[in-house]
Amino acid sequence: MTELSPFHLAVPVDDIARAREFYGGVLGLAEGRSDVHWVDWDLDGHQFVTHRAPGSGPVGHSDVDGHRVPVPHFGLVLTVERFHEMAERLRAAGTEFVIEPYLRFAGEPGEQWTMFLLDPAGNALEFKAFKDRSQLFAR
Numbered sequence: 641m642t643e644l645s646p647f648h649l650a651v652p653v654d655d656i657a658r659a660r661e662f663y664g665g666v667l668g669l670a671e672g673r674s675d676v677h678w679v680d681w682d683l684d685g686h687q688f689v690t691h692r693a694p695g696s697g698p699v700g701h702s703d704v705d706g707h708r709v710p711v712p713h714f715g716l717v718l719t720v721e722r723f724h725e726m727a728e729r730l731r732a733a734g735t736e737f738v739i740e741p742y743l744r745f746a747g748e749p750g751e752q753w754t755m756f757l758l759d760p761a762g763n764a765l766e767f768k769a770f771k772d773r774s775q776l777f778a779r
Contacts (some may be wrong), residue, residue: 646685646686646687647686647687648686648687648688648689649683649686649687649688649689649714650678650688650689650691651688651689651690651691651695651714651759651761651763652691652692652693652694652695652763653690653691653692653693653694653695653759653760653763654692654695654760654761655692655760655761656676656677656678656679656690656692658760658761659679659690659759659760659761661760662759662760663679663681663688663690663759664681665733666729666730666733666735667726667729668729669681669682669683669688670682672687676692677691677692678690678691678692683716684716686716690761694761695761695762695763696762697710697758697761697762697763698710698712698713698758698762698764699711699712705744705745707739707756709739709756709766710738710756710758710764711764712764713756713764713765713766714763714764714765714766715765715766715767715768716767716768717768717769717770717776718767718768718769719769720753720769720770720771722769723741723753723755723767723768723769724741724753726767727741727755727767730755730757735757736758737755737756737757738756738757738758738764739754739755739756740755741753741755742754742755749775749778750770750775750778750779751770751771751772751775752768752769752770752771752775753768753769754766754767754768754769755767755768
């Protein structure tokens, strides 16, 4: 894999304080610059910004592997160890999962752990981890 360039993603939230509690407190992201209407977060080196601008959350669902996946969604590909640490952190915070953490494509190319949840503003997140990260785009 080549070195990845950081992406920039901005999402709407209806309450900056709740965004801080979730992204800073629950997920443990480091806070960067901020204002009363927005906060920059360090999402593993990517610039993720929450802007106070009430959104509508997921607009649809896609049937994937027997689950209704919320669309749109965003997230990170983690190591397997970090994925399980994140899942436990979310469970300890009382997070309700849209799709509980589970292993997909077991024993197949692209074997991965995945989980889906909503932030307090209704933005859908997916965190996943590949047994072999080189299989990220496996067919």
